Amino acid sequence: MNSTALKDSLYPEFGILLVDDEPSYHRSLGLMLERKGGINHLYYCQDSRQAMDMLETHSIGVVLLDLNMPHKSGKELLSELTEAFPDVAVVIISGLNQIETAVECLRLGAFDFYVKTTESARLLEGIKRAIQLQEIKRENQELRHRVLSRRLDSPEAFSDILTQSRSMASVFQYLESVARSSQPLMICGESGTGKELIARAVHAISGRKGKLVTVNVAGLDDQIFNDTLFGHRKGAFTGAETERAGLVEEASGGTLFLDEIGDLSHSSQIKLLRLLQEGEYYPMGADRPKRMQARIFVATHQDLAEHQREGRFRRDLYYRLCTHQVQIPPLRARREDIRLLFTYFAEQAAEDMGKPAPEYTPELWAALQNYDFPGNIRELRAMAFDAISRHQQGPMRASDLQLLRDRPPEGTPGKHDTLVQFAPDNRLPTLAEMDEILIQEAMHRADYNQSIAARILGISQPALSKRLKRLRDNLKNGIEPE
């Protein structure tokens, strides 16, 4: 047995076992796979009687099997193999071009059938397909396992992403199951939902030793895109006085994160597609290609599926990019995170500004809960910093939040006087929350005169006093309105 398994970075994650009695064919196929496909996690077996043992002892995902071998024929081995290892993909590479044999092998469970004289590019494409399918199968199994056990292997990688939402926990579980894949990852979500934080977390648990290199591709014209990603040789164009490595090279052994991919120009889309299809690229002015050693992440706040349907984004590129895809929910779809995040950012702001962190009124929470956050967490963060900078004393109130975009213009009468909006998509406040909001508002309008506030509310002054006391006690004990 010979294997390349000692190399630093192995692709794919599982082994590819070549079973053939001809060492010269092993050599040429191995070289072709490594040079043209970057496939270097290879094991060789010359004696077909040993193949089953190798499958027992190594993590093999794909077997490349010859048919005509002494001792045990390929067909015999195929039957044993598909029975004992139904999850392994077997690609037959036969010396004979016989249609009946091909049909029989496929019936026995082979994934694909090629003859040895097949053009190497076609053979490579077929083997890559088998690898990709295996990767997806394994990731699926891994994901099912994680979802059922509701666990994360590396919770620390996600510790910068504050959340208590169940939907985000599922996002993390999915990301862990695809973190070690070599396939691209597409991160979708509205602006400010934390896509860049997600990219960093997934890179951290990808097992890749290289860097995460980020580039925003929106607005890059095709020439700049080309130079930024692929670099150039000295003298490649007027002004190219020194050689420059592109970001694909900088991300070697790591991850290249292309942000705002929905804004990539059409000509640059073609270049990116070629890079993904061939795994190779030409720095400007170079006559030999370089092999890409980076994994690609992309992010977008746009609906790329729709762009693709409308012809604004190349369909072939879209399908290459979305093998693994995650949708980060907007903040309004995980309102349970609002209080956690606001408190966190407000405390951070207070510390930065040397102020004590304030208490918060229930009315403030209700106003935040009923706001849509079109700018998501980025907007919430800015809102918390702004509120702390202007806050003077006492508990922080809804009126300290100047950034509420849908706040009615000053002086709008009626129900708009309060910050609580009754938009159809918003959660309605509970009666208990409404009670508190009304009391706070009445006290504010009455300039904290209880008798006047009681009159505004249509209750007696002792009744208001009792409610105020209960409110203060709840606030002190951190109890939420039911």
Ligand SMILES: Nc1ncnc2c1ncn2[C@@H]1O[C@H](COP(=O)(O)OP(=O)(O)OP(=O)(O)O)[C@@H](O)[C@H]1O
């Ligand atoms: N769950 C979170 N916990 C803590 N901070 C967060 C969280 N989500 C986002 N942030 C912060 O919000 C801001 C915006 O996040 P980020 O830049 O990752 O968003 P994005 O989705 O990439 O935005 P864009 O699409 O505009 O590039 C950053 O300051 C980030 O640190």
